[in-house]
Amino acid sequence: MSLVYRPARANDLAAADALVVASINELTIRHGFGPMASASPPSFQLFSLEDDPDGLWVAEDSRAMLGFAWSWVCGDVWFLAQLFVDPARQGEGIGNELLERTMEHARKSGAAHKALITFTFNRVSQGLYMRHGLFPRMPVYLFNAARDRVAQALPEPRLRAAAIDDSAATMEKLAAIDSSAIGISREKHHRHLLNDAAVGGVLLHAGSECVGYAYISASGHIGPLAVTRSGILRDAFSTALRLAADSSVEKISAFLPGTCDSVLSLAVKQGMRISFPMLLIASPGYGGWTQYLPRNPGFM
Numbered sequence: 001m002s003l004v005y006r007p008a009r010a011n012d013l014a015a016a017d018a019l020v021v022a023s024i025n026e027l028t029i030r031h032g033f034g035p036m037a038s039a040s041p042p043s044f045q046l047f048s049l050e051d052d053p054d055g056l057w058v059a060e061d062s063r064a065m066l067g068f069a070w071s072w073v074c075g076d077v078w079f080l081a082q083l084f085v086d087p088a089r090q091g092e093g094i095g096n097e098l099l100e101r102t103m104e105h106a107r108k109s110g111a112a113h114k115a116l117i118t119f120t121f122n123r124v125s126q127g128l129y130m131r132h133g134l135f136p137r138m139p140v141y142l143f144n145a146a147r148d149r150v151a152q153a154l155p156e157p158r159l160r161a162a163a164i165d166d167s168a169a170t171m172e173k174l175a176a177i178d179s180s181a182i183g184i185s186r187e188k189h190h191r192h193l194l195n196d197a198a199v200g201g202v203l204l205h206a207g208s209e210c211v212g213y214a215y216i217s218a219s220g221h222i223g224p225l226a227v228t229r230s231g232i233l234r235d236a237f238s239t240a241l242r243l244a245a246d247s248s249v250e251k252i253s254a255f256l257p258g259t260c261d262s263v264l265s266l267a268v269k270q271g272m273r274i275s276f277p278m279l280l281i282a283s284p285g286y287g288g289w290t291q292y293l294p295r296n297p298g299f300m
Helices: 010-030 043-051 093-107 123-131 146-150 168-182 185-192 231-244 261-269
Strands: 004-007 054-060 065-072 077-085 113-119 135-146 160-163 199-206 209-216 221-227 251-257 271-281
Touching: 004 093, 004 209, 004 251, 010 043, 010 065, 010 077, 010 251, 043 065, 043 077, 054 093, 054 199, 065 093, 065 135, 077 093, 093 261, 113 123, 123 135, 123 251, 123 271, 146 251, 168 185, 168 271, 185 199, 185 271, 199 231, 209 231, 221 231, 231 251, 231 261, 251 271
Parallel strands: 077 113, 221 251
Antiparallel strands: 004 054, 054 065, 065 077, 113 271, 135 251, 135 271, 160 199, 199 209, 209 221
């Protein structure tokens, strides 16, 4: 059977996750970082497929999956969550063909901005994205450290945290925060996170004012986190660190944009270190986050 490109189906997603994990680990091991990815239930992929199936594509030959691409749209932002090709079949143009199909998703959606997060050392992919009008904007670093190390001399939280619920009033607050931080409302993605038992979310308050939100996974990972103004990002991150440190996790981690000096400074002060360097790539005019910490390269 010849190579076929087709829309993804729900029963493709487990195989797609296995392909993505293998591709990421082949890349990170080859560059001396060791394996990074591990298999996980493709819950956000399934959510995206049900929300907007035009953004997920597979490449297959004789019913074997050779590539997977997945993009989502919120407001006027199109985001490429994943684009991976079987390492044994790279260099055959499969990635370019998959990217063309996801870029058509962006065109059909009318998105004004396009973005993705990739590994800093993934030079081949960066060249592919540049040929499609997407350019490096800023570094994004995955930081982590043992919980006990982070907890040492951690400043007391200056913001009050209250659990996020799914009420209309809370969704309105979250939409306002996101609009200020990243220019779009992500209500559907907040509802997805609220349905994930392994993630807890809080609204952050300075006095009576709601100034941000943060999500903390059961694994100790912080993100996404957003605030209404850049001057309180450090306080918001400090509060999230305290919430994570007060739990029973072994390790605390977060993706920190290179534009967020105060947060980077706090992370280093608390003993967190860079484990993987990544890069935000975007269309001209998008990026430069100073009020937002992404969750991961797929969720943003």
